[in-house]
Each structure stands twice: as structure tokens, then as C-alpha cells.
Amino acid sequence: MTLRPGKLPAALLSELLGKISHSDPRVILGPGIGRDAAVIDLGGGRLLVAKTDPVTFAADLIGWYAVNVNANDIACMGARPAWLLATALLPPGAPDALPGQIFDQLTAACGALGIDLVGGHTEVTIGIDRPIVVGAMLGEASPDEIVLGESVRAGDRVLLTKGIAIEGTSLLARECASVLAERGVGAETIARAKAMLFEPGISVVADARAICAAARPHAMHDPTEGGLATALEELAQASAATLRVDLAPVPVFEETQAICDALGLDPMGLLASGALLAVVGAEDCDAAIARLAEVQIACQVIATVEAGPARVILGPKESTAPITRFARDELARFFDESRG
DSSP: OOOOSSSOOHHHHHHHHTTOOOOOTTEEEOOOTTOOOEEEEEETTEEEEEEEEEEOSOOTTHHHHHHHHHHHHHHTTTOEEEEEEEEEEEOTTOOTTHHHHHHHHHHHHHHHHTOEEEEEEEEEOTTOSSOEEEEEEEEEEOTTTOOOSOOOOTTOEEEEESOBTHHHHHHHHHHOHHHHHHTTOOHHHHHHHHHTIIIIISOOHHHHHHHHHHSOOSEEEOOOTTHHHHHHHHHHHHHTSEEEEOOTTOOBOHHHHHHHHHHTOOGGGSOOBTBOEEEEOGGGHHHHHHHHHHTTOOEEEEEEEESSSSEEEESSTTOOEEOOOOSSOHHHHHHHHHHO
């Protein structure tokens, strides 16, 4: 079997992560399926939260994507994203203006979230045909702020903010506008989809802060590659619990549905940054939703936690139907098949 574009298969990734051990007792949380960032105890009541994530599918506004997807993972731990290092790899023959454009995107996105760009690296790299930006984001939190995902219990509710799939929709509109037009997607729909990068936006920092202000979430996770379906599987794995999901309340944006219909994609498996999954106690559910409403962020209850093995089940109590699994993100599949 050969590897295809997208995330590593979960079984292979789990095998690799199983080889990692830590001799430093200050490592509170290391790598794992469904874990968004590492947590290190610096002493003095301060925790360092660290994350690295690349942007490989996007070319347009790649610096903006890089800041936000990394900041999201820090925020999912209950921490404040604070410092960014960025590595920009540029293809040979790229225009001279490209490094400056990416730098401007990085600084603008960092400024919007109050993040300091503290270092990185830029080079022209043989063997690539499009720019790649790899972000390394650092944040900080106190022990009473951190969300490790270890306190999930039966009866908890799973919240989903905004809807799906914001990042995938905007990225396809920006990278494949001519293809979408050829397949009957209207110019106004494509324009709205492009604008979704900023409104409702791919950041979930405000979502996470609002939930943490209203309650102590038991876990938070942002759907990225593989879409909502994969994120729910990852959340179940990280929480070591069964999630019983009702997909009926899941909002699918009109632009997302139009683009997916045109390209033969399933929104449930499409790159979904911009939505946040949060597990809260049943007693805190209403308060969390109300706080999100105060900052004009839509939210739906889409699942309940049950005791049992790590799995995702669709439907009512008597159902045992598993959620559809995606071997890779629908966007990766589309790009791969289009170039093949």
C-alpha cells in the first residue's frame, strides 16, 4: 500500500505514536489521536501549550490559514495563543513578491488575534510546486484553565459551533473557481464561499474563549482534515468514550452544499476548520450556548456521551450504526483525483 495525500491512516499514526515515551515529568500531555497540542509544566503555576501544523492545500492567503489553524489548536486546550514561528517553503520560480505577500498575511492574522510572530525560516525548496507554510504556535495557560480532555463522562453533551465545512468551502472556492463555474456554481455563491475564510471565519479562538468563560469544558477539538466525521472519531478516541450523534442539527452552509454537490463531495468529510467541538457537562450546556449567543456564535448540541468503548454511533439509543468513515479528507481526494 502506498500513501495518498492527506492525514496518515489512523492505524499507522497510532502505531507511530505508540513508540513515543517521555522521560521528562514536566510533559503533562504528549501526542495522541484527537489531542490538539502538547502541554508542558514550566513551574510557577504556568503551562506551556505547543502545536505545529502545516498548510499544504492552499496557495491563496496561505499565511492567514497558517496562523489560524495553529491558534485554533492552542485555544482548544483552554490556552491563549501567544507566539508563532513560521517556516515558509517556496517553489523554484515563485514570483519575487510572494515572500512579502506571505509575510503580510502572517503579520495581519497574528495582529488580529494578538499573537507575536517571533521567528521562523524562509527558503526556496527543490521538489515542491506550490508554497507550504508550517506554523509552530506556543500559548500559555494556568492549571485551572487547561482542558486536557480527561474528564469526559457519560451524560455530557457535545456542542458544535457555527457549522461545516468553512475552511474546505472557502479553499475550494479560492483554488478551483473556474472548475466550479464550469460545473454550474454561480459567481455569487463562489464569491460568498471565498469570503467565508473571514466571515464566519476559520478561527475558533473566540468560540473556545466564550465556552471557557461560561463553563469548564471537559474537552474541546476542532475539526480539520477529514471533516466533522473524522473529528468526532478523534474526539471519541481521545475521550475513551462512546459518542451518540444526531446529525440532523448539524448546520451545512448553503455555499458548502452547492460546492460539494458540484464536485461530488460529502460535507461531513470536508476540511472543517471554523467549527469547534466542545464537550460540556449537561448542567453547563445552556450556559455555554447562551454565552456563545452573546458573542453571536451559533451553536448546536449534536451528541451525547455514553459509557462504552471509543466509538461514534449515529441515531437514537437503540441504534448501533457507526458514523461514515473517510479514509482521507474529501478535499485531498478531489485534488488527488483531479491531478491524477
